Amino acid sequence: MTVMAERTSHMTAEEFERLASTAPETVTLEFIDGHVGEKAVPDGAHAALIMWLLRQCMQSRPDLDLDPTQGLKVGTYRKGRARPDGSLVPIDYFADQGEWADPAGVLMTVEVTSYDSDTDRRDRRDRQEKPAAYAAAGIPVCLLVDRDRYEVVVHSNPDREAGRYRDLHTASFGEAVVLPEPVGFTLETETLKNYAR
Template identity: 90%
Template sequence: MTVMAERTSHMTAEEFERLASTAPETVTLEFIDGRIGEKAAPDGDHETIVMWLLRQCMQSRSDLDLHTSQGLKAGAYRKGRVRPDGSLAPIAHFAGQGEWADPAGVLMTVEVTSYDSDTDRRDRRDRQEKPAAYAAAGIPVCLLVDRDRYEVVVHTNPDREAGRYRDLHTASFGEAVVLPEPVGFTLETETLKNYAR
């Protein structure tokens, strides 16, 4: 498989959607801040973390679903297209919205860093570019599980105009992490030590 290099593009979001719809099932494309990128295929530890988070969300907030494959319109003017590792929203929130949903009503996005030959570039996307896109879309909370740094970062208080979160809280794996309202529960992160390198 040929890996598509990340590059600035002059295509519109609609043109990107057409391109992404023709990609093979093994390729997941994203469009952030005018750049096309390929999302890494998750490894077993990555998927285990996402499933752990899904269980935590369901146990703490049975009125919400953590969607693991829903695409979102994000970034300034919702011109970007991203696939978070998780999108926490009310039950059936995305029904009828199609492949790329409006982020209004999403309470939290989740990103888990990846391990692959392109880790540094992908992790820059997870640590900086995606939170900026989620903030510009007004998503209240962005949770980053950083396996390289053995930490969890909670981004809150989005500044839509600046495209950034005003507040960040960083906790080492093993610490309790409070996910503030509108999410409203605490994660005990000791188990994450088992899935980092």
């Protein structure tokens, strides 16, 4: 075990926050299930997809914000820190929260898979570890846009104790996807084909 791996395996959330605050702007760190991970720097298509999704949310739910930058306290007993690609919340919910916010008011998180040299490891985090952390935090819906598989996965009905979502719905790009309450709108996904390889 390397010194860094040994150090991070026993790291507290407070120690992680100090470490993350000193990271250069080109690096975004997360702390999930006791492990420090680096979030990929998004490519242009990733950013365009987030902006498209932001517009869809604003048109369907003008009473909500989709924040692409806010960090969340997630995981068992709030010992994790994640930075979703988007967090759907009531307007101004994050206004006084600081860098790492309480997820109690988050209606949906969004994760979009990335393309880089470490895609497989990062995407495992997006597909498995982060939805588990969001479920444990009680976030009602987690939307995964999987650009490798050309599909959207809607996780809903969180089981906080088990750290998993009870319901999963998978749809191919191009299909209409119902985002269940409390989100409560249908997402037309044909445009997502433009952002995949």
